[in-house]
Amino acid sequence: MRLLIAEDDPMIARSLDNALSPLGNTVDIFSLASEARAALRNDRFDLILLDLGLPDGDGLELLAELRERSDKTPVLILTARDSIEDRVRGLDLGADDYLAKPFSIAELEARVRALLRRSQQRSDNRLRLGPLCLDPTAGATTLDGVPLELPRRELRLLEGLLLHGGNIAPREMLEGRVFSFGDVGSNALEVYVSRLRKRLQGSGLRIRTFRGLGYRLEEETT
Helix, strand or coil: CEEEEECCCHHHHHHHHHHHHHHCCEEEEECCHHHHHHHHHHCCCCEEEEECEECCEEHHHHHHHHHHCCCCCCEEEEECCCCHHHHHHHHHCCCCEEEECCCCHHHHHHHHHHHHHHHCCCCCCCEEECCEEEECCCCEEEECCEECCCCHHHHHHHHHHHHCCCCCEEHHHHHHHHHCCCCCCCCHHHHHHHHHHHHHCCCCEEEEEECCCEEEEEECCC
């Protein structure tokens, strides 16, 4: 999953990254509301962890902007504010959950998993298509019940394709998921798509290219 964290406390931001990245997530951290705002306008994320007390603006203002433009990305508010009024306002503006600082990392991870499941209408954490099953939380993939070991970037690519199972996954979205905000070469994504195609040979699944649009993971038809 691709997560955006808007948090200006370096220690908390580092703790969040250390907790969520090993679970197979791509984590982008911003300390300013303006930076997070720009990222949200240009890229798609699966979940937003939003601190309310950002140096250049209130996180609730950013939340309100998201919902006003019908952006339904799940939002988990992280804040040291403990007043009922702030919590009620955040939930009324469209936040999906609220976690007060200081918080347990185990509780944070559980809430993140729950929000991701709910947003994708899944009963558990696993993504499936035909014989393929991916558990993003464990970073584990099986093909016909046999473990399929994937490097980190191939795992992120597969997750992006599975999240759009049966539909075209936009190229820009896949590049953002696989490479985050790093520089991306003109054919870098194709390299990883090619590697993943080879791993899926003979499985009954294929990755189709839609030029100018993106890629679709689908079951082969006889």
